[in-house]
Amino acid sequence: MKQKESKKDDNNLYVGIDLGTSRSAIVASNSRKEWIESFVGWPKDFISQQVVGKKVLFGSEALEHRLSLDVCRPLQHGVIKEGIERSEDAVKEIIKYLLKLAKPASDQKIHAVVGVPADTLKVNKIAIRNAVAESVNSLMVVSEPFAVAYGLNLLTNALVIDTGAGTTDFCIMHGTIPTEEDQKTILSAGDYIDEQLFSYLSEKYPNAKFNKNMVRQFKEQHSFVGELSEEIEVEIPVDGKPVTHNIKQEIKRACESILPAIVETTIEMIVRFDPEFQEKIKNNIIIAGGGSLIRGIREYVQDALKEYGPCHVALVKDPMFAGAEGALKLAEDMPSQYWEPL
Amino acid sequence: MLTTLFKRRKTRVKSDLLREIYEDNLRIIGQGKYPRKTGKKASVVLKSVLIGLIAVLVILANGNYWSPLSSSEETRTEYIEAREPGQTAALGTAGTLDFAASSRDVQGFMDIPDMPLSRVFGLDVKTIMIDPGHGGSDSGAIGMMKTKEKDIVLDIAKRLKRRLHKYGNYSVLMTREYDKTVSLQERVELAKISKADLFVSIHLNFLPSKPINIIETYYFGPPADRKTLYLAEKENAGSRFSLSDFKEIIGKMGNTLKLQESRELASSLQKSLFVNRRKVTSDVYDYGVKRAPFVVLLGVDVPAVLTEVSCLSNRDEETKLNTELHRENIARYLEAGILDYLNKGEVIYEAKREQERR
Numbered sequence: 001m002k003q004k005e006s007k008k009d010d011n012n013l014y015v016g017i018d019l020g021t022s023r024s025a026i027v028a029s030n031s032r033k034e035w036i037e038s039f040v041g042w043p044k045d046f047i048s049q050q051v052v053g054k055k056v057l058f059g060s061e062a063l064e065h066r067l068s069l070d071v072c073r074p075l076q077h078g079v080i081k082e083g084i085e086r087s088e089d090a091v092k093e094i095i096k097y098l099l100k101l102a103k104p105a106s107d108q109k110i111h112a113v114v115g116v117p118a119d120t121l122k123v124n125k126i127a128i129r130n131a132v133a134e135s136v137n138s139l140m141v142v143s144e145p146f147a148v149a150y151g152l153n154l155l156t157n158a159l160v161i162d163t164g165a166g167t168t169d170f171c172i173m174h175g176t177i178p179t180e181e182d183q184k185t186i187l188s189a190g191d192y193i194d195e196q197l198f199s200y201l202s203e204k205y206p207n208a209k210f211n212k213n214m215v216r217q218f219k220e221q222h223s224f225v226g227e228l229s230e231e232i233e234v235e236i237p238v239d240g241k242p243v244t245h246n247i248k249q250e251i252k253r254a255c256e257s258i259l260p261a262i263v264e265t266t267i268e269m270i271v272r273f274d275p276e277f278q279e280k281i282k283n284n285i286i287i288a289g290g291g292s293l294i295r296g297i298r299e300y301v302q303d304a305l306k307e308y309g310p311c312h313v314a315l316v317k318d319p320m321f322a323g324a325e326g327a328l329k330l331a332e333d334m335p336s337q338y339w340e341p342l
Numbered sequence: 343m344l345t346t347l348f349k350r351r352k353t354r355v356k357s358d359l360l361r362e363i364y365e366d367n368l369r370i371i372g373q374g375k376y377p378r379k380t381g382k383k384a385s386v387v388l389k390s391v392l393i394g395l396i397a398v399l400v401i402l403a404n405g406n407y408w409s410p411l412s413s414s415e416e417t418r419t420e421y422i423e424a425r426e427p428g429q430t431a432a433l434g435t436a437g438t439l440d441f442a443a444s445s446r447d448v449q450g451f452m453d454i455p456d457m458p459l460s461r462v463f464g465l466d467v468k469t470i471m472i473d474p475g476h477g478g479s480d481s482g483a484i485g486m487m488k489t490k491e492k493d494i495v496l497d498i499a500k501r502l503k504r505r506l507h508k509y510g511n512y513s514v515l516m517t518r519e520y521d522k523t524v525s526l527q528e529r530v531e532l533a534k535i536s537k538a539d540l541f542v543s544i545h546l547n548f549l550p551s552k553p554i555n556i557i558e559t560y561y562f563g564p565p566a567d568r569k570t571l572y573l574a575e576k577e578n579a580g581s582r583f584s585l586s587d588f589k590e591i592i593g594k595m596g597n598t599l600k601l602q603e604s605r606e607l608a609s610s611l612q613k614s615l616f617v618n619r620r621k622v623t624s625d626v627y628d629y630g631v632k633r634a635p636f637v638v639l640l641g642v643d644v645p646a647v648l649t650e651v652s653c654l655s656n657r658d659e660e661t662k663l664n665t666e667l668h669r670e671n672i673a674r675y676l677e678a679g680i681l682d683y684l685n686k687g688e689v690i691y692e693a694k695r696e697q698e699r700r
Binding site: 087088119124125126127129139140141142150155156175176177180185186187330333334335338 | 665
């Protein structure tokens with residue numbers, strides 16, 4: 001087949017990029033896989049540039065030095081940090097950095113497919129194209145849940161629930177590009193859990209000192225819904241002294257806070273679909289994104305949907321790279337003549 | 343046999359998908375065969391105008407207070423269908439007034455009231471309701487690159503909200519915070535329930551037959567002023583009036599206040615949007631402040647305007663609207679317009695008090 005041939009061609013490097021609110025990942029046809037946290041930081045002034053020793057910092061490094069940087073999380077839902085042009089710059093920098101991580105040979109042409117959260121894509125597609133265009137030879141932009149579905153080969157009768165940081169995207173696949181009606185975005189997602197957890201913890205331990213970043217780390221390490229036999233204990237400083245706190249109930253409450261909206265929207269999406277195929281969709285629900293890492297989420301959703309008849313919920317195997325893998329698959333499957341004008 | 347069939351089907355689905363993505367991306371960079379969706383916006387506007395018209399007709403049950411005006415801009419000829427047989431051209435095409443005509447019209451009722459009441463009484467603006475047009479199943483206008491009006495206006499509204507929020511002394515609300523369907527009635531209800539003091543509806547224009555970029559701002563003008571005047575004259579002449587008539591007069595006075603304030607707000611917004619835009623590009627036209635029977639504007643009891651901040655049918659403009667910078671700028675102009683309106687009141691009010699002290 002034509003596609004297969006072009007894949008072997010050493011002059012072309014295909015990359016799939018997942019541009020996420022909290023994390024961005026790249027997977028390339030030279031089998032390199034990398035991810036960074038979607039933070040970009042620029043030194044605030046001359047002195048901070050001396051301290052950090054770089055012009056731009058990324059990911060965890062940027063977070064670490066955040067006190068001396070202007071940090072931008074470019075796709076954060078609806079929020080743009082000071083400097084309105086900055087977040088477009090930040091997208092540019094992230095893409096440049098990711099491509100560098102993919103280590104293309106100097107004479108290789110780069111063909112990239114970029115997956116973007118469905119909501120961001122609506123108003124920013126041209127901006128994102130412009131930001132990416134200068135670093136690659138040709139480029140396509142797709143919505144992220146679609147990239148995930150394509151990567152899993154779920155082209156018909158499937159529902160992808162992509163729980164990210166800023167948003168949870170729902171996408172029904174039925175053999176065509178998902179239209180407006182096949183997609184829905186809600187704001188119950190990772191950042192919302194962080195906020196809830198932050199307020200629950202502040203309420204229960206008013207003397208403990210912690211910040212949003214610590215709360216996010218607690219969530220990432222311990223998130224669960226339903227039942228869990230072990231206790232969750234973390235160290236939080238009180239008056240400067242590290243004290244062990246039990247945060248099990250708060251983690252559970254915070255993680256479960258997003259589920260009613262997700263279940264409700266799942267049902268809504270199924271009900272809206274052609275009745276003849278509803279049964280099939282129900283047995284083909286996939287949870288992707290960081291949310292799929294919450295322990296017990298699969299059982300919880302499946303349980304909640306029980307009353308609507310038998311259903312099957314699965315999790316993606318590698319949520320960190322599922323979007324990027326799907327994008328790469330798209331890039332590799334794309335006939336070569338399609339790449340030319342883009 | 344069956345499996346090979348199934349496989350073949352899957353391959354076909356796949357190649358179809360790949361082609362669609364390709365075409366979609368071509369459209370983004372503006373090279374694709376883009377279907378010119380012209381009817382969409384017109385039908386949406388038509389719908390809102392129709393609802394508005396019905397409302398107006400109820401108010402105007404006893405007659406036609408509009409003077410006939412020149413009309414017919416080809417892009418909006420649709421409205422003519424909506425015209426009530428008894429009404430002359432003006433009613434049906436109220437949205438199509440050219441600027442000269444409408445300013446003459448504005449002048450007509452500007453003469454009637456003397457003083458914006460809010461300023462005399464020093465009424466404060468506390469709650470600002472921002473209404474991003476369309477949403478959910480109603481996409482509004484769709485540009486050639488498939489940019490949807492509902493997404494752009496929501497983004498601008500969010501930015502405007504954030505900007506106004508910074509001042510701390512206004513509570514800023516939105517009729518929708520995300521992409522959902524909100525009916526016109528619901529928007530009006532929301533404004534009423536939340537006791538909004540200002541109502542700003544944000545829309546994008548769509549002129550399929552003209553490759554220009556225009557900015558215009560509407561406010562709702564039930565032409566009740568002449569009726570009020572008429573009633574007042576009669577009363578001065580000593581005629582006997584029933585209580586309900588007095589109620590009506592008082593009601594109309596409230597309307598006059600709303601009209602005046604709406605006009606002020608509309609012109610502040612229009613000025614800010616146009617002047618600032620003009621500094622950057624000469625390729626933009628001022629279509630001015632107009633009266634139109636949009637139901638969102640009628641139903642709201644407080645100063646209400648509908649502003650068409652940009653023009654999605656213009657190719658360059660659509661590209662620009664897809665950049666954050668441009669949307670932020672529009673939000674900034676709107677912010678400046680609203681503040682201009684609010685501060686104007688403040689100064690006059692302060693001056694009044696100063697005078698009284700002397």
